[in-house]
Amino acid sequence: MTTPKFIFVVGGVMSSVGKGVSTSSIALILQSRGYTVTVMKADPYINVDAGTMNPTEHGEVFVTEDGDETDQDIGNYERFINTNITSINYMTTGRVYQTVIQKERNLEYQGKCVEVVPHIPEEIIRRISAAQQKSKADVTVIEIGGTVGEYQNILFLEAARMLKNQHPNDVAFVLVSYLPVPSTLGEMKTKPTQHAVRLMNEAGLQPDFIIARAERMLDDVRCEKLAQFCSVPKDAVIPAPDAPHIYDVPLQFEKRGFTDNILKRLNMRAKKVGKKAHTNDLLAFKKLLHTINTTKKTIRIGVVGKYFHTGQFVLADSYISVIEALKHAAWSFAYKPELVWLDPESYEKDSKNLRELAQFDGVLIPGGFGSRGVEGKIAAIQYVREHKIPYFGLCYGMQLAAIEVARHVASIRDAHTQEIDPKTKHPVIIVNPFQKENIMQKRFGGTMRLGSYDCALVKGTKTSKAYGKAVISERHRHRYEFNNAYRTILEEAGMRVSGTNPETDLVEIMELNNHPWFVGTQFHPEFLSRPLSPHPLFKGFIAASIDRQKKR
DSSP states (O other), rough: OOOOOEEEEESSSSSSSSSHHHHHHHHHHHHHHTOOOOEEEEEEEEESSSGGGGHHHHHHOOEEEOEEEEEHHHHHHHHHHHOOGGGEEEEEEEHHHHHHHHOOOOOTTTOOOOOOHHHHHHHHHHHHHHHHHHHHHHHHHHHHHOOOTGGGGHHHHHHHHHHHHHOTTEEEEEEEEEEOOOTTOOOHHHHHHHHHHHHHHHTOOOOOOOEESSSSOOOOHHHHHHHHHHHHOGGGGGEOOOOSSGHHHHHHHTTTHHHHHHHHHTOOOOOOOOOTSSSHHHHEEEEHHHHHHHHOOOOEEEEEEEEEEEETOOOOGGGGGHHHHHHHHHHTTTTTEEEEEEOOHHHHHHHGGGGGGGGGEEEEEEEOOTTHHHHHHHHHHHHHTTOOOOOOEEEEHHHHHHHHHHHSOOOOTTTTEEEEEEEEOEEEEOOHHHHHHHTTTTOOOSSSSEEEEEEOOOTTTTTHHHSSSSSSEEEEEEEEEEEEGGGHHHTTTTEEEEEEOTTTOOOEOOOOOOOSSEEESOOOOGGGBTBBBBOHHHHHHHHHHHHHHOOO
């Protein structure tokens, strides 16, 4: 195939009903047929990147290999197609406008009057083409954030219309729309999706496929109604009821003939798939799902975090990569993870609440920022250290573990982090020297230590045994680091530095001696975990947690 193909995925009715998972699944089923696929996300926010957004409102910030702070959907893309996505595959309204304005300042428009249309959509199309060319993709799948009818994403829809006009046989549109079943009626309603299609039509677009999301299976009557009133063939309406696991979605798409219909719509010839092609991924996903659905063993993990509650609801998306990484690791041992969200502020109010930690097989503290709940987290770390409960600290979780050991083992009572107490007498955690000027100048967006950095591992440590190699590369997102002035003191207290950056000697991994699993990482290992290849440190943590469960 010489002509690249483009598939736009847009949302209807409401957001957060599986558009990102649908996009990831479309990419995987096409990849399984031997095609080279890349995936993009177009976010309607004026923010230049996702790094300055509140996790309780927007969800997790996913960091790419090249250091871009992106939407959490990029993480799903990577996990499904097992490919590293880079910054060229992510754009926001703010990023697009920033480029256009900079080009205007540089006289790159050669004196033209720069206008919202066509110059903004043209920049969007340029970015799509650049991502396709970089990956040499046969198919580029572009997810447009939000839903049709929103003012914010109209320029992305206009770019899609323009690209379709330029390449009418090479562009397809997929609408992911929700079909509600009001409890008082007990009947699935298609009218909201019909309205969503009309809103697409107003933007000059017609869906080629409708993914019918609902809590239950779409019946034949509603399928025919959608086909009739939305001007799509009946077999282009893809039922997508709630699935117990997101990794079941691509298998369901394949089962319902979605892949063949996409190939037919885009005039793509079926490729001969050899043994080395990704087609085996679907078989591996099927095997994984069999494990998930048949295992009866569970492992109980407590997650102590601050980004859970938004109003009266729990937003687990704030830690979606951590959650998925725990699942991947547990499934690899044929266990189901039972994750419980723990509030560190409850430990600050009453230390007796710490006793609940004893019921868990392992405890994890993920990354975060700010002072809320910090003393509660430190108290939780002390409890699991003293009671030999497997502990895994990520980024802030490692920093607070260092502070806890400094305070309660090395007897440095006022040890702290400069992030919380800039004037602390014992700054065990300090601001990265390269970050100090950024903070002073209030340059916060996209200025942290971001992306992949090497880490040299110390032989004989738990982490080196888990990785099975001498040097690893992991992704970072932080401004503060461990203060090497306290390295000797903490090592004498039993805390071992098991990984450092070979260029800067910055501490990357710390672990406690004489403990079943007490490991903290300055980086975010969750970003590299995949369902078919769990991260080695998460596997080590789960293995230690299983061992604790068996001994209890």
